[in-house]
Amino acid sequence: MEHLELFFKSIFIDNMVFATFLGMCSYLAVSKKVSTAVGLGAAVIFVLAVTVPLNWLLDHYILQPDALVWLDGNSATPKLSAYYGYDLGFLSFILFIATIATMVQLVEIVVEKFSPALYNSLGIFLPLIAVNCAILGGSLFMQSREIESLSLALNYGISSGIGWFLAIIAIAAIREKIRYSNVPAPLRGLGITFIITGLMAIGFMSFGGMLTTDGIKEEAEVAVSEAKTEVLNQEKTESTQIVDILK
Numbered sequence: 001m002e003h004l005e006l007f008f009k010s011i012f013i014d015n016m017v018f019a020t021f022l023g024m025c026s027y028l029a030v031s032k033k034v035s036t037a038v039g040l041g042a043a044v045i046f047v048l049a050v051t052v053p054l055n056w057l058l059d060h061y062i063l064q065p066d067a068l069v070w071l072d073g074n075s076a077t078p079k080l081s082a083y084y085g086y087d088l089g090f091l092s093f094i095l096f097i098a099t100i101a102t103m104v105q106l107v108e109i110v111v112e113k114f115s116p117a118l119y120n121s122l123g124i125f126l127p128l129i130a131v132n133c134a135i136l137g138g139s140l141f142m143q144s145r146e147i148e149s150l151s152l153a154l155n156y157g158i159s160s161g162i163g164w165f166l167a168i169i170a171i172a173a174i175r176e177k178i179r180y181s182n183v184p185a186p187l188r189g190l191g192i193t194f195i196i197t198g199l200m201a202i203g204f205m206s207f208g209g210m211l212t213t214d215g216i217k218e219e220a221e222v223a224v225s226e227a228k229t230e231v232l233n234q235e236k237t238e239s240t241q242i243v244d245i246l247k
Contacts, residue, residue, distance in 0.1 A: 003155050010159035012207035014141075016134045017167035018200060023134030026125045027168050028193060037172035039118040040125065043107050045161030047129055048138045051100050052157030053150055055139040058095050063088050096139045097130070104130040134164055171197060 016022045023044075030040045061067055065087040108126055112119045119126065129135060138160045147153050174196055183192050 003152065006152060006155050007159045010156055011163040011166065012204060014160075015163040015167060015204055016137065016160055017164055017197070018204040020137065021201075022137045023132050023164060026128065026132060027164075027171065027197075028190060030122065030125050031168050031172040031193075032175055033121075034169065034172045034176060036118070036121045037168045039111070039115070040122055040129075041161075041165035041168050043111065043122075043126065043129060044132070044134065044164050045158065046107060047100065047103050047135055048157040048161035048164075049154065050103050050157070051096075051135065052138050052142050052160070053154045054099050054103075055096050056142055056147065056150055056153035058099065059092070059143050063092055063095065065089070092140075092143065093136075096136060100135050100139070101130040104135075134160075167200070170200065 013019065017024070017027055026040060031037050061070065066084055067088075068086050069084055104127065107129070108119075111122070111126065138157060141160075142153055142156055147156060171193065175193060178192060178196075187195070
């Protein structure tokens with residue numbers, strides 16, 4: 001259930017485009033045709049699916065405080081390790097971006113080799129995936145949310161990529177349709193695209209209630225428990241006052 005909840009939450013509730021508005025430059029520039037959007041979306045899924053787990057390993061075994069104790073085999077007693085007290089967290093951005101740039105370069109080579117037409121249609125935006133804030137945001141969100149296992153990190157990377165993929169496919173399909181619509185002149189182009197993106201973001205907000213049932217139950221149970229405790233304390237106070245009066 002934890003994997004399923006993270007999967008749907010990353011796609012619909014915490015969507016990279018509609019919830020945090022990351023990766024908007026390529027989202028707006030490469031969404032004029034569905035075919036191009038599919039290619040870029042697939043590349044983003046691949047890069048996120050690879051870089052988020054790799055950066056999870058880097059974060060847990062290199063960047064976390066005292067993470068290097070495994071180097072001398074004293075992970076059971078970290079305080080005895082020569083690497084105890086080392087904190088390389090300041091290198092997070094450098095290592096994360098290096099990992100992302102490596103994977104993007106690999107994707108660029110593969111796309112150029114097997115699909116030259118897609119490579120030419122994507123143009124400069126394919127290598128720019130390396131500095132796409134949605135890609136780096138996936139790794140940083142993974143780090144800030146303290147995802148516990150490598151499998152969950154892989155799940156988060158794939159689902160975040162799928163969320164971005166669905167967003168760019170949806171806007172590309174709509175933009176192909178509105179090309180033949182009578183859009184007012186001041187709104188043609190990016191103007192109507194921004195408006196549609198905002199409306200889609202509002203629509204995706206409706207998915208926020210999908211996975212909140214357990215949270216509501218927990219809050220209700222806590223509220224009931226606090227109310228019972230308050231009643232018991234009040235009854236004890238009243239009993240103590242009655243005893244004092246009788247004395």
